[in-house]
Amino acid sequence: MHTLGWIGLGNMGAPMAKNLLQEGYKVNIYNRSPEKTFSLVESGATKLNSPKEVVDQSDIIFIMLSNSNAVKAVLTQDNGILDAIHPGKVLVDMSTISPEDSLSYAKLVSERGGIYLDAPVSGSVGAAIAAQLVILVGGEEKAIDICQPYFNLLGKETIYFGSSSKGSSAKLAINLLLGIIGQGIGETLLLAEKSGLDKEKVLEMISLSGMNTPLFQGKKEMYRQEQFPSAFMLELMSKDLGLVKAEADRLATKLPLAEVANTTYRSANENGKAKLDMAAVYLELKEINNL
Numbered sequence: 001m002h003t004l005g006w007i008g009l010g011n012m013g014a015p016m017a018k019n020l021l022q023e024g025y026k027v028n029i030y031n032r033s034p035e036k037t038f039s040l041v042e043s044g045a046t047k048l049n050s051p052k053e054v055v056d057q058s059d060i061i062f063i064m065l066s067n068s069n070a071v072k073a074v075l076t077q078d079n080g081i082l083d084a085i086h087p088g089k090v091l092v093d094m095s096t097i098s099p100e101d102s103l104s105y106a107k108l109v110s111e112r113g114g115i116y117l118d119a120p121v122s123g124s125v126g127a128a129i130a131a132q133l134v135i136l137v138g139g140e141e142k143a144i145d146i147c148q149p150y151f152n153l154l155g156k157e158t159i160y161f162g163s164s165s166k167g168s169s170a171k172l173a174i175n176l177l178l179g180i181i182g183q184g185i186g187e188t189l190l191l192a193e194k195s196g197l198d199k200e201k202v203l204e205m206i207s208l209s210g211m212n213t214p215l216f217q218g219k220k221e222m223y224r225q226e227q228f229p230s231a232f233m234l235e236l237m238s239k240d241l242g243l244v245k246a247e248a249d250r251l252a253t254k255l256p257l258a259e260v261a262n263t264t265y266r267s268a269n270e271n272g273k274a275k276l277d278m279a280a281v282y283l284e285l286k287e288i289n290n291l
């Protein structure tokens with residue numbers, strides 16, 4: 001039985017780590033701000049004092065952090081992950097970061113004899129709690145076999161995309177679609193409102209249409225109330241669209257909708273909606289139109 005480690009206990013990391021604990025695994029945890037570890041300790045996790053300690057005392061270490069800077073920090077800081085990586089350790093990075101950064105972190109880990117998988121997830125907090133995430137993996141196939149039993153406890157499906165960084169590439173592709181659909185719903189509601197249509201009937205129309213999605217149903221109450229408590233923070237959506245833009249530039253690929261979505265979410269992010277749910281891009285669209 002492997003001993004597991006978990007670094008990063010935010011909106012996603014905490015329920016994911018809890019799902020491993022509930023299956024009886026020993027889970028060593030670390031979070032930069034210790035208060036986020038308290039409820040996990042109550043569920044049986046062992047709180048350690050640095051990323052290095054987690055790696056020292058665990059076989060497979062999952063990390064779920066905000067962005068690439070955070071991943072770099074826990075890898076390279078004093079008492080960081082790289083101080084303890086050695087052959088036999090598997091590091092599973094589930095954060096959404098760029099494919100280029102995934103590749104460079106894989107290299108840093110493999111230079112020390114460890115294995116790094118990029119394994120970001122599709123699905124938000126509800127899916128994390130219900131272990132219904134879709135896990136998008138790149139890296140050494142033999143390590144996937146080792147991790148598969150744990151992926152099965154975190155998600156409903158694991159898709160292996162190939163070598164290092166391919167999981168991160170897949171995540172950017174699916175989140176581009178998420179950002180575009182989010183803006184699309186916002187614009188649809190806005191046009192309907194400007195046309196004087198009853199909002200309740202518009203929500204019903206979308207729900208009954210071919211464009212109904214689990215995403216729309218998950219956010220419908222937010223649109224109804226015009227309250228956007230965060231499931232997937234708008235600042236993270238904006239970060240991901242920035243990563244999409246950088247990747248499209250690197251691949252010399254023109255993505256017109258991606259450009260527009262990147263601009264809209266960035267301005268929402270800068271105009272006080274960073275900590276709201278990504279669906280609050282609708283509020284930004286309203287403000288642009290003086291509503």
Ligand code: NAD
Pocket residue numbers: 008009010011012013031032033036064065066067069070071073074094095096097121122123124125231232233236
């Ligand atoms: P969050 O902001 O709730 O949690 C981020 C975690 O990173 C926190 O535990 C924080 O302490 C830690 N952190 C941040 N900077 C750090 C640093 N410099 N050093 C050490 N720790 C640091 O974010 P989240 O919603 O849990 O998202 C985590 C990742 O998963 C992100 O990459 C996000 O894009 C991705 N993601 C989120 C969702 C979602 O719905 N929330 C869905 C899919 C993927």
